[in-house]
Amino acid sequence: QKEVEQDPGPLSVPEGAIVSLNCTYSNSAFQYFMWYRQYSRKGPELLMYTYSSGNKEDGRFTAQVDKSSKYISLFIRDSQPSDSATYLCAMSSARPGNQFYFGTGTSLTVIP
Amino acid sequence: DGGITQSPKYLFRKEGQNVTLSCEQNLNHDAMYWYRQDPGQGLRLIYYSQIVNDFQKGDIAEGYSVSREKKESFPLTVTSAQKNPTAFYLCASSSRPTTDSNQPQHFGDGTRLSIL
Secondary structure (H helix, E strand, O other), rough: OOOEOOOOOEEEEEEOOOOOEEEEEEEEEEEEEEEEEEOOOOOOOOEEEEEOOOEEOOOEEEEEEEEOOOOOEEEEEEOOOHHHHHEEEEEEEEOOOOOOOEOEEEEEEEEE | OOEEEEEEOOEOOOOOOOEEEEEOOOOOOOOOEEEEEEOOOOOEEEEEEEEOOEEEOOOOOOOEEEEEOOEEEEEEEEEOOOOOEEEEEEEEEEEOOOOEEEEOEEEEOOOEEEEE
16 A cells, blocks of 8 residues: 555646645654645645644645545645646655655646 | 756666766755656655765665765766666755654756666
8 A cells, every 4th residue: 555645637627616636645653744736847846834634724725634534635726727737745754854755646737 | 046956957878877967955955855756656765865974765776876975965876777767856855854843845847867
């Protein structure tokens, strides 16, 4: 079983839609959760960084962590064509060493 | 602007040849990482370094080597022993994690390596 599971999509939505991206994980020691956005032929760009359970909001983006279900989500409100990219989730435990485990990424296209 | 610079953007390797990918950061980060990204497989950790002159193997270190002589630089050599080197290689850095806090990683824009 992989440490982190992420539906690869592709996901296609009309402009203005609310997008929900999700990851599940198996290691209950994970406490730090990140979402990255990766455009084609570019490196991942950090979008959201959260610790433990709960919600975090930044503009049109909301990250949600449910540790009891080992499930994390990223919501994008009022999606724009510029949001078209691959979204990667990543997580790690609090152990020193900072090794992160990444999902395979979900490809999102927002259609104008 | 602070950031991570990877070079070259594209690299071609001949059979039996070693090639070196450059990674430089000016974020004053202690920790640096190398990942390999293949379609459908996500990012896999090759090597990481928490401090100058020290580094550890990741999950797929075979056929690769690194050095960490300066805080700003963490070059990756893909040796001829790596039989399937075609991939997108990403370098990342982070502040050193403390005992009660982990730190997010920030990435460069990658080097795409192909076999001739």
